[in-house]
Amino acid sequence: MPRVKPTKKLDVLGNLDLRPEEAVGDYLCSKQQDKFFVIPPNSDSAGDSIELIFVNNLRENEAMLKLQDEMLASAKRQSKVNHSRVRNMYKIQERLRRRFIEVNSFIKDCADKKRAAEKTAQGETLYHKELGEGIESFKDSISELKAFREALKATVHEFQPYEKVLDEVVKVSDIFVSPKDCMDRCDALMLAQVEISQLEQQKLNEIENMRQRMVQITNEAALTVLGLKNDLAKLERSYNESRVQCLKWEKILANSKDAITNGAMDKDRTLDGINHLYRILCRRRDVPGWGRGCVEGKLDIIKNEVDILFGVLEQIQSMDGKGKQNEASQDMC
Template sequence: MPRTKPTLKLGVYGSFDINPEQAVTSFFESKQQDELYFKKPLWDVPREGLQHEAIENEREFLEMSSQQEIFKRKAAIQKKINERRIEDMHHTQEKLREKFIDTNSFLKECSNKLERTDGEIAKELAKQKIYKEEIEVFEKDKKKLAAFELKFKEVVKDFEIYVDVFSEVIENSDYESFDDLTMNIDSLLSTQIEISEREQQLVKGIEHVRQTMIDSTAKAAQRIIELNDELAELESHYNQARTETLKWENTLATAKDFIAENEKQTITLVDSIQHLYHLLTTRNDEKVKLKKFDVGGQLDYIRDEIEILEDIIKRAHHKMEKEGQSMLGEGSNRFQNNVDKGSDLSD
């Protein structure tokens, strides 16, 4: 903090008596000069020693203590100020909260009122639109009625001349009044209407019969087309079946020829077997006991005879081998060949 009463005199050094502010300025100026400089006073020369450090530390401690006390007082004052500010802030917060709640409630109420108002406005606009449409319809009806009134007046004017005619008719006829005449006319008109309705019914009946005939004709034509399609399909199946039949007929003809050829061979073979059977029975002086078509029995008989002949030949060979002679000659070879053929047939 600035001094309110600064020291004006430092003492007399030589013949000079200088104020502190002027002395400091003169001191720094004298450092830059070679002449006219002040000699440093003894108290301005730093001294060394522990007592000086202790004094300096004590001075700093006192300064720090004084500053600490000052800061404590300031902190206490600031604490009170802050507490008061916090209380004011809480109070302000409560007020703002209440105002916010009131404002929010007011806004919600305004929003609800706005929604209700919009709904009522929409309803009123819809009603207004309906009323406008009805008014337009009424205006159109009014114009139509006005035009009809004009036309009706013209028609009345046109038919006024017939009033006298009807009066003369009533006077010269059996009708007592105009109402009787109109009733008779109404009956005639109703009869005409009934006749026209009956005519329309007859026309409708004729049209229905005509439509029925057209439908029946269309159905018959459709059925004929379907039958033609079925006939074409049957013809195609018939042609396929005929082709297949011709194919099988050719196959059967080939089979018949093959069967006939085999039958010829079979008959020839049966005749050969029967002939051999007759030869063997004749050689053995036996009667023919088996019939022609008993081929199995004949073959059994031929096989038995061939086995007997083979046994005889074997014995003859065995005997001739013992005697050192041979029975193989032209006749015996021919006989043996015939026997071999007979054995093949029996097999």
């Protein structure tokens, strides 16, 4: 019967309890229940005996040995077949290798021949193209020569009367030796005319360049003169501003000069007044006076005299006050 409660711990194999004191009680509890009772299969059959099992095993062994012999023979036969197949495969591989080398060599030869043929065909094509272009140019030249021949015939036919006139001129004239000489002289005159025309054009170009150069120089000179005029105008403005400043400072300096002159005059008057007062005081004291210098000493003397005079004035005023008081008291009495 299976157990109701699981085991607490298992050993290495997993079927033995390491705590038998609890496992025995669980086993007894599991024997007393019928819920989890399991009937083993074929519990009513007696089963095979040992002899029958031996016979069955012997038969199976003989069958396996027979099968092993058959498989060994089949393996040997298959090994021979495989060996022959491998040998045939090596032969076929060698034949195919030789065939591959031959075909590859043939393909390389064909490729080389193809490249050589393409190169030759390309060269022939270019040569054919060049020949075609040459033929076309020759055809054009021939057509041009034909046109020139026709034009020359027409020109000869047109100028044939002039040839007669030229022959007559050569016969009559003593200058020309032959018609060719006349034509050469005319050609020389025409060439001289061309050279004269070229020289004239060159001189005209030089004159035009000189005119442009003169115009450029004139413009530069005009610009220079204009710049100088601007500088002159700036200088004139600066001169006017400086002149105004000079006049202003001249007035300021004149006023300063007048102030200095007035101060000097005031100083001289003051010194003259001091000297005059000093002389009066010296004359009053009947003492000789000093010269024009030594102003500090004179001022000290004048100060002392003025102090004395103020003291005298105060005494006089005090005496006058006392006299007035006495007169007033007498009048009251």
